[in-house]
Amino acid sequence: MTATNLDPRGPRFAAMLTTVVFVLVLLTGSGWLALAQAVVFAIGAYDPRRTPYALLYRYLVAPRLAPPAEREDPAPVRFAQAVGLVFTVVAVAGYLGGVTVLGIVFAAFALVAAFLNGFFGLCLGCEAYLAIRRLRAGTPTA
């Protein structure tokens, strides 16, 4: 257990807050709110412990919980945050560029991913990474 590893409940908490943010983005159609979420993802892709959500978790939530039973490597979380960033940037471009449908579709994708991650513990990278690699490498032989 090293200090650089994450309490796995932190990213789950962050994904729940992200879910709420994307619900608000869809309800208000605010590209600026999506942009703020994109900034959070960008920070998370660099270091998941430095996002505003992680700070909220560390100072408000974690002190009320028992210490984590296990800790996890930050690399998968950074990958997921980077994927979130890509989707959110497209949503921002859609909303602020006047192509609202694009904004809605990508915000909805991001909402589903954040919701499944936060509430069901789905590991987005684990689900998508190999499929992307396979499709990129050519048509499946199976």
Added chain:
Amino acid sequence: MTYVVLAVLAAATVAGLVYRARYGRLRASGGELPPGLLPDPGSAGVTLLHFTWATCAPCRQVRAVCADLAGDLDAVRHVEVDADAHLDAVKSLDIWRLPTLLVVDRHGRVARRTVGVPDRADLRRTVTEVLAA
């Protein structure tokens, strides 16, 4: 837009429940391993063949479950394969998601498989069945 949000959340909830119900459940399988994938294919016993990826948190849990069982039972070994480095094997075994765990019998046939982290007791029971078969 409220209805769109509610519909998206409802669909995601259904997907999440299905995902959770299937995750780590070992099911019957078939098929032979591609030649050369295992270092020593003729060895007796059961091989827990674990397809993994460096940035995959559940892969670490699968590693822990498999390593424990392999440590407990002499006839069981745990072999980890980096999916990225073995895309041909990944394709021929029809693997799309990680972590995928294959329970390989002594003849090199895939007896059971699962995506996700199997339950310890469930995996032990499955391995015992495959050993006895």
